[in-house]
Amino acid sequence: MGLINKTDEQYYLGPDGVWDSWDENYGSYQFTSIKDIINNFIISYTGEDKIISKVKRSDVAFHAQRGIQEFSFDLLPSVKSQEIEIGPSLGFILPKDYVNYVKLTWVDGSGVERIIYPTSKTSNPLPLTQDSNYEYLFDNNGNIITADNSETKKRFEKATGDSQNMDDTDTTALESFGARFGSTPENMQKNGVFYIDQIKGSIFFDSSMVSKIVTLKYISDGLGSDEEMVVHKFAEEALYKHIAYSVLSTRANTPEYLVSRVKRERAAAKRNAKIRLSNIKIEEIAQVMRNKSKVIKH
């Protein structure tokens, strides 16, 4: 019996019977749900005469979810993104399922995404309030009173590109042509910069980003919602091996040869999954490699 349980019409029109109306769940066949992963694992890997004689379902569920988290971090392709227009506050609140960013871009008039780079030259420290004698101010509970925004942040927001040394404008460029030693490439661009305030859970930009459309591409841990708890079929085998290794390696009195065998199998399966998910297509590589025969001009 096949795995597809929808008719063609159900697939293309979805529950509301309307073509391409955001409820169809197109492309879902490439994923396997965590529920199926857990059931399949218990059936195939546990029981008498199997590699794991007995295991609790909650243990399998735990390791399966941890596996999805780990795979989301370094194996599965990042698919999450958000696009907003940056307002005068120059902030971008981190998404609720944010774990780390892949890249931040702003979109130019042609729809091309231009990468915004992080800066390490500024931050948003916790601003303590002081009186005219520079002594700290305390509230009724004896806690230090803090301000909403730090002076560092305010000044950075007000500053222009030139003073921040983030622009590639270089008045001495012509004079120093061929002799520009010691320049810092991270600042030699004019796409703007950002920094992340982990305490406030926001990304802040420099003043050049006002009114620009910014896209955040980020990594989540794949466990945000039940629908999200899926793994690509290319990585399904790797997840089974991950669960098997995790269960065996945390169990007392398991022969070490068995643990190391499963560990090797897991590493091989993860490597395979990574290669598969790298999406290498021979025609695309050939097209890129044709570039190598071009004459490099200065």
Added chain:
Amino acid sequence: MAVSVDAVYQKVLAILNKEQRGYVTPQEFNLFANQAQSDLFEQYFYDINQFGRVPGNSTEYSDMLTLLNEKINIFENIAEPTRSGLYFIPPSDLYRLGSVVYKNTTTDSFGTSSTESVEAERINANEFLYINASPLTKPKNVRPVFVSNSSGIRIYGNSEITDTTKVELQYIKKPAKVEWNYQMVFGEALYDSSASVDFELHTAEEVELVVKILELCGLLIKDISLYQVMNQEEQETIQQEKA
């Protein structure tokens, strides 16, 4: 599939009375019969554990695990529990609880409802505190857990499950109490099949039942030689089965 209580009683009497050793009354036989049945029945579970550790074989009628499962399957039962207070109450004939099944009903985006039976996992009461506290192991309707104690069973999915129609217990029931009943006809005890209860054990256990009851009869009539012969017979059978 049952073993006739009368057939066993007649065989016991025939062997026991050989050389005028003695006699076992129906009341005594009924006691011994139930003792022997319980003894054999309980042994199944330990034998399954033992044979689970050795490689089986694919011969159709000779794989020990298959044979044992066939003997136990006779007692497998499925029932809905009743509800009392906070607990699900298992059926009164429960001997060993197998699986607690929760019928999880979901509705897909097409509005179609489907019910899937999922097994609840048995956990200890102290484990529940930790399992429930961790977001990765917290019970859900797709992987419920249950805690069992002398008051009954509590099942947890997304929240505590209380609907008895959504729960099913798969269990091993107690073997029925064996009874050889009779009516007195001309001073003779005549077997009354309508009032008697047969052994529920598999037919293959008839010989073993006779041997075990005779062992007990040997003790009753203080004939140690009978006990020894029967015990030897039993040991030979066990040795043959488990070799």
